[in-house]
Amino acid sequence: MGDEGNPQTTRRTTRASLSSTPNPKSSKGKLKSCNLLPLTIHDLAYGDESISFNDLISSLPGRRAQIIELLHLLGPLDSPMFPVFVYGGASTGKTSSILQTFKYLKRPFVYCSCITCYNPRILFESVLNQLLLHRRNESNRYSSTKRCERPSDFVNLLQEALHNVVDSLKGNVEKSSSKKSVGRASGKMVYLVFDNLELAREWDKSSNILPFLFKLYDILKMPEVGLIFLSNASPDTYYSDTGYVEPVPVYFPDYTEDELRQILMKNQKNPKLYSSFLEVVLRPFCRVTRQVDELLTAFSSLYQIYCEPLDDLGIVPNEDMKRKLFSHLQPHIGPSLNETFKVESRLSSEASANTNKCKGIAKKVGVSESSNEIDFHMSACAKYLLICAFLASRNPATLDASMFDSTGGSNNKKRKRSSEKSKEKKEIAEQELLLKGPGTFPLERLLAIFQCIVSVSECLPDEEAQGDGGLEGESWTNGLLSDVLLELSSLCNANFISKGGSCPLEGANRYRSMVSEAMALKVAKSLKFPLAKYLYRGG
Amino acid sequence: MGVDSPAEQAQILLRTRLCNPNFIYTIFSDSPDSNYSKLKYIMSSSVTEACNNSALLLGPRGCGKVAILEMVIKDLLQEYPDTICVIKLNGLLHSEDNCALKEIARQLCIENQLVFSKMASFDDNSQFVIAMLRECGLAHKTIIFVLDEFDLFTQGKQRLLYSLLDAMQSVTSQAVVVGVSCRLDADQLLEKRVRSRFSHRKLLFLPPSQEDLQKILQHALLLPTESSLPPQYVAAYNKKLLNTLSDDKFKDIIDSLCNFDATFNHLLRFLFASVSHMDTKSGILSLDNFKTSLSSIQRQPKLEALQDCTILELYILVCLRRLEGKEQETTNFNSVMKEYKDVHNSFQTSDYYARNVCLRAFEHLLQRQLISLVDNRGHSQSLEFRPVKLLISSHELHQGLKAYRSCPAILHKLLGLAV
Numbered sequence: 001m002g003d004e005g006n007p008q009t010t011r012r013t014t015r016a017s018l019s020s021t022p023n024p025k026s027s028k029g030k031l032k033s034c035n036l037l038p039l040t041i042h043d044l045a046y047g048d049e050s051i052s053f054n055d056l057i058s059s060l061p062g063r064r065a066q067i068i069e070l071l072h073l074l075g076p077l078d079s080p081m082f083p084v085f086v087y088g089g090a091s092t093g094k095t096s097s098i099l100q101t102f103k104y105l106k107r108p109f110v111y112c113s114c115i116t117c118y119n120p121r122i123l124f125e126s127v128l129n130q131l132l133l134h135r136r137n138e139s140n141r142y143s144s145t146k147r148c149e150r151p152s153d154f155v156n157l158l159q160e161a162l163h164n165v166v167d168s169l170k171g172n173v174e175k176s177s178s179k180k181s182v183g184r185a186s187g188k189m190v191y192l193v194f195d196n197l198e199l200a201r202e203w204d205k206s207s208n209i210l211p212f213l214f215k216l217y218d219i220l221k222m223p224e225v226g227l228i229f230l231s232n233a234s235p236d237t238y239y240s241d242t243g244y245v246e247p248v249p250v251y252f253p254d255y256t257e258d259e260l261r262q263i264l265m266k267n268q269k270n271p272k273l274y275s276s277f278l279e280v281v282l283r284p285f286c287r288v289t290r291q292v293d294e295l296l297t298a299f300s301s302l303y304q305i306y307c308e309p310l311d312d313l314g315i316v317p318n319e320d321m322k323r324k325l326f327s328h329l330q331p332h333i334g335p336s337l338n339e340t341f342k343v344e345s346r347l348s349s350e351a352s353a354n355t356n357k358c359k360g361i362a363k364k365v366g367v368s369e370s371s372n373e374i375d376f377h378m379s380a381c382a383k384y385l386l387i388c389a390f391l392a393s394r395n396p397a398t399l400d401a402s403m404f405d406s407t408g409g410s411n412n413k414k415r416k417r418s419s420e421k422s423k424e425k426k427e428i429a430e431q432e433l434l435l436k437g438p439g440t441f442p443l444e445r446l447l448a449i450f451q452c453i454v455s456v457s458e459c460l461p462d463e464e465a466q467g468d469g470g471l472e473g474e475s476w477t478n479g480l481l482s483d484v485l486l487e488l489s490s491l492c493n494a495n496f497i498s499k500g501g502s503c504p505l506e507g508a509n510r511y512r513s514m515v516s517e518a519m520a521l522k523v524a525k526s527l528k529f530p531l532a533k534y535l536y537r538g539g
Numbered sequence: 540m541g542v543d544s545p546a547e548q549a550q551i552l553l554r555t556r557l558c559n560p561n562f563i564y565t566i567f568s569d570s571p572d573s574n575y576s577k578l579k580y581i582m583s584s585s586v587t588e589a590c591n592n593s594a595l596l597l598g599p600r601g602c603g604k605v606a607i608l609e610m611v612i613k614d615l616l617q618e619y620p621d622t623i624c625v626i627k628l629n630g631l632l633h634s635e636d637n638c639a640l641k642e643i644a645r646q647l648c649i650e651n652q653l654v655f656s657k658m659a660s661f662d663d664n665s666q667f668v669i670a671m672l673r674e675c676g677l678a679h680k681t682i683i684f685v686l687d688e689f690d691l692f693t694q695g696k697q698r699l700l701y702s703l704l705d706a707m708q709s710v711t712s713q714a715v716v717v718g719v720s721c722r723l724d725a726d727q728l729l730e731k732r733v734r735s736r737f738s739h740r741k742l743l744f745l746p747p748s749q750e751d752l753q754k755i756l757q758h759a760l761l762l763p764t765e766s767s768l769p770p771q772y773v774a775a776y777n778k779k780l781l782n783t784l785s786d787d788k789f790k791d792i793i794d795s796l797c798n799f800d801a802t803f804n805h806l807l808r809f810l811f812a813s814v815s816h817m818d819t820k821s822g823i824l825s826l827d828n829f830k831t832s833l834s835s836i837q838r839q840p841k842l843e844a845l846q847d848c849t850i851l852e853l854y855i856l857v858c859l860r861r862l863e864g865k866e867q868e869t870t871n872f873n874s875v876m877k878e879y880k881d882v883h884n885s886f887q888t889s890d891y892y893a894r895n896v897c898l899r900a901f902e903h904l905l906q907r908q909l910i911s912l913v914d915n916r917g918h919s920q921s922l923e924f925r926p927v928k929l930l931i932s933s934h935e936l937h938q939g940l941k942a943y944r945s946c947p948a949i950l951h952k953l954l955g956l957a958v
Contacts, residue, residue: 075554
């Protein structure tokens with residue numbers, strides 16, 4: 001139960017998905033009926049089912065201390081509170097803890113995430129929609145109740161909305177005091193939860209949105225309102241010009257290894273087997289990352305490998321078996337530690353079966369094919385463009401003429417030798433390259449190099465047939481050139497080439513290649529193009 | 540719900556008090572040389588003598604400027620009913636002239652039961668405000684303008700401030716402009732034409748003194764004897780509390796709190812956290828409550844973030860620190876990776892991971908804000924090439940490594956070599 005996934009969805013669906021985790025079927029029906037009925041004041045709180053304190057603690061392993069601190073700060077029913085600032089790294093269960101805590105307390109709250117509400121206007125309108133019990137749907141053409149762009153309008157509307165909500169909550173309390181009803185919002189406090197606040201820092205540099213949100217409590221002057229901010233950045237990263245009123249901090253540390261074990265053990269079909277698996281993999285992986293989402297993706301494929309020798313997945317492994325499984329898994333741990341993401345889909349596993357066959361053939365040829373394959377399709381033209389862009393970014397523009405003269409770069413043997421003379425010079429150049437990164441180039445240069453390379457690569461395979469192949473090659477290159485610009489724009493869109501700002505003197509756009517050398521070499525290899533020959537190596 | 544334990548009732552009572560600035564600051568209303576008395580004198584003279592006035596309340600955040608002002612206004616409203624009209628603006632909301640004038644017009648309309656037109660232009664609103672100022676002046680009604688976050692109003696052309704202060708130059712109007720700002724140089728930010736129309740009354744608000752602190756503590760935390768709470772409980776609670784307050788250990792806690800940040804607001808947050816941690820079974824505010832709340836209020840986010848790092852992330856930090864020790868001008872991911880590789884080659888560490896894994900760890904560090912990109916320009920560059928810098932000192936890094944549970948010894952050594 002990390003906080004991943006939850007922030008992206010709106011509050012309603014967040015709640016639906018949260019409540020659906022135990023039994024998805026029943027909540028589906030509820031969701032449907034919920035869509036039909038008009039919203040009432042009780043929809044501001046989780047009404048359907050109640051959870052006990054023990055459920056709350058056990059649903060979020062390793063967060064006991066934090067939940068208790070939150071409960072302390074939220075205080076007993078109807079007690080005012082200072083704004084609270086909850087922070088901690090990514091995937092530490094901040095959102096889940098808050099939402100579950102409110103489910104346990106059954107108090108009315110409004111949840112807004114700065115991911116979905118990606119600018120002030122949407123954030124303001126989202127808060128107001130929820131408070132005014134407004135649901136955007138077809139009949140109102142998915143519009144908000146109030147249009148509100150400025151903080152000043154927001155404060156006025158918010159005050160009005162909050163007064164209404166608080167009044168009706170007070171009315172509720174008086175009514176329900178006679179007969180106790182289940183599934184009602186309790187108390188007369190309303191809580192506003194702002195999630196992913198760190199994103200609001202980048203909204204608009206000039207706007208005062210963050211100081212405004214931090215000061216909202218003082219501006220509203222309503223003791224019935226509690227503010228909770230969630231952020232994965234610590235409070236010290238929020239300092240602005242004249243500072244702000246600091247909220248009470250609550251810190252969610254990253255999970256420790258033991259806590260991670262508890263979390264990963266949740267909902268496992270065969271706990272014994274999985275715990276023996278975790279004993280093997282968890283420790284090395286914790287040295288690299290302790291984020292639940294990343295560990296889960298890494299472990300899902302590893303666990304499959306771990307279980308491969310087993311016929312019966314329900315087996316309780318003994319020591320002997322464990323040793324056997326471990327020796328089976330061990331060669332896979334190292335490589336998967338060095339992978340960032342590998343989401344196993346059915347399609348790719350089939351494909352990998354196919355490549356396994358191919359590999360057998362390729363190995364005979366003597367090239368380790370696996371590292372030289374590009375794992376996506378690209379037209380030949382796009383590949384050439386990619387190489388050209390790479391060259392244009394790597395080589396200094398002054399050397400273009402000598403690189404791509406009529407002899408097709410054959411004279412760079414001489415230069416190569418001379419570059420070997422001064423080794424330290426080369427090193428410095430390499431260092432510079434590491435720091436500076438690829439350079440930029442105008443479109444004309446790219447097209448010129450493209451023209452040269454395409455003509456050269458036409459001639460290259462059979463240099464003897466240069467004379468008669470010329471005309472044919474010409475027509476082919478013309479065909480290629482026709483949609484070069486189209487290919488270029490799609491390469492830009494795929495972020496292989498980035499389109500930078502325009503040069504102040506020339507006015508034209510400048511481009512930059514974003515691919516690594518290894519990648520460029522791979523692409524060149526697939527075209528049988530001698531890229532290394534054209535690379536300027538400093539000196 | 541009416542059967543709460545007395546401890547819970549007491550907790551709610553205390554929390555309500557702490558969250559209500561009007562309660563907290565009432566203790567300053569008695570003394571004659573307090574800011575409260577001075578401010579009240581300025582404002583009431585303008586009401587009784589029908590003159591214009593302006594003042595600035597300056598002081599660090601969380602020293603009760605607005606709270607005192609609110610108390611004064613509340614008292615004046617009681618003393619002189621129907622002759623005062625309060626307009627409140629906030630620089631965070633209304634720093635733009637157009638918006639501010641609209642808000643003034645809106646509040647004036649509400650106060651005087653007029654119909655406010657949302658469509659009114661800047662000109663209409665400004666004429667309306669001037670007309671209202673004259674009308675109120677003729678009716679001997681004082682308009683009090685409260686401008687919170689006053690420094691933000693001085694951005695731009697200061698048209699609002701100018702037109703307000705200029706209107707007050709006429710004999711017919713009767714208004715008070717009170718600016719509240721945490722910038723002590725707020726009056727220097729004014730344009731010449733505005734400054735010359737401003738009466739330079741400034742009231743300075745400072746963090747509480749030792750005696751004030753003691754007063755506030757007792758004022759906020761002692762339970763009232765005449766209330767719905769059972770008297771035995773109140774007596775026991777108060778006795779225990781007074782004991783705690785006079786304890787030397789408690790004084791140490793308060794000292795360390797005030798060394799960090801001595802403002803009222805900080806103190807109140809500390810008290811709020813302490814009351815929140817109060818044990819509802821015994822219902823007594825103990826020294827431990829204060830201790831835990833002190834540690835939860837005074838956080839060291841950078842050190843915490845270091846404790847959250849994985850071993851690989853620590854390696855990257857140490858490599859970056861080593862590069863900075865070598866006085867290289869710029870560092871980026873690629874140069875860090877080179878250092879990482881060198882370190883691995885010379886020490887044969889067990890933690891050597893692939894480039895993309897390191898890049899992910901690098902991104903985690905950026906997210907934790909232990910490192911940051913030097914400039915936000917050059918978005919077209921990919922992350923590997925963009926220059927970065929450490930946001931922690933080598934001392935902090937050293938401290939963090941020492942506190943880390945299972946920090947590899949090699950990291951200490953590497954860092955030691957760098958320093």
